[in-house]
Amino acid sequence: MGLGDAALAIKLSLIFIIVGFLLHIIGFGAPYWSSNSVAHRGLWQYCILDSCSSIDTDIKVGFGDWFTATKTFECFGLIGSIACLVLIGIFICVGRCSGSKCIAVFNVIVLLGTGACILIAIIIYASRPVSLAWAFGLATTGGVCFALAGIFMIVSMCHFEKMLKLLWPSSIANSALLDTHHSSFVWSIINRYIWQSSGEYGTESTEL
Secondary structure (H helix, E strand, O other), X not given: OOHHHXXXXXXXXXXXXXXXXXXXXXXXXXXXXXXXXXXXXXXXXXXXXXXXXXXXXXXXXXXXXHHHHHHHHHHHHHHHHHHHXXXXXXXXHOHHHOOOHHHHHHHHHHHHHHHHHHHHHHHHHHOOOOOEOHHHHHHHXXXXXXXXXXXXXXHHHHHHHHHHHHHOOHHHHHHHHHOHHHHHHHHHHHHHHOOOOHHXXXXXXXXX
């Protein structure tokens, strides 16, 4: 199964992940988290007019623990954003992993964790008396995108759980889920229907 067969919520999640990754990685590296009339800086560089210096190697003073904490959470966010891209690709495209509930749950955890790390870094930086600039805004928007992607993944999971209840009476569904002899059949049905939109679901359930 591929992207064309995915439910709308999964497609929206993918869009938010891609947009969030691009915005965050630009904001992560750009030296424009704060600025004034003569200088601007990011997480890694401090620039005065057209001359930039590395904060880690060339500038030893003026940045406290709050700045280290900001960079640490931003690094966690960057690692998480890469993991989100890999996981959503596996979830949609990779063979028997397509539509896997375990990967979906893990993807939700990573998405929400990534968004949380980025937004924590944003809050720490914004709490300082600095004049915020455009790269800060990009990083903030990226963090929000990852959080929204996680929410849409949760929506897609709730959608196929709802379809499972509609396919079978609750007593049959519960017994099937608890019975290990039926578990592979149950999850094969879930994996089949997770990719169907609400409009397609009625036709598929009739065929069953």
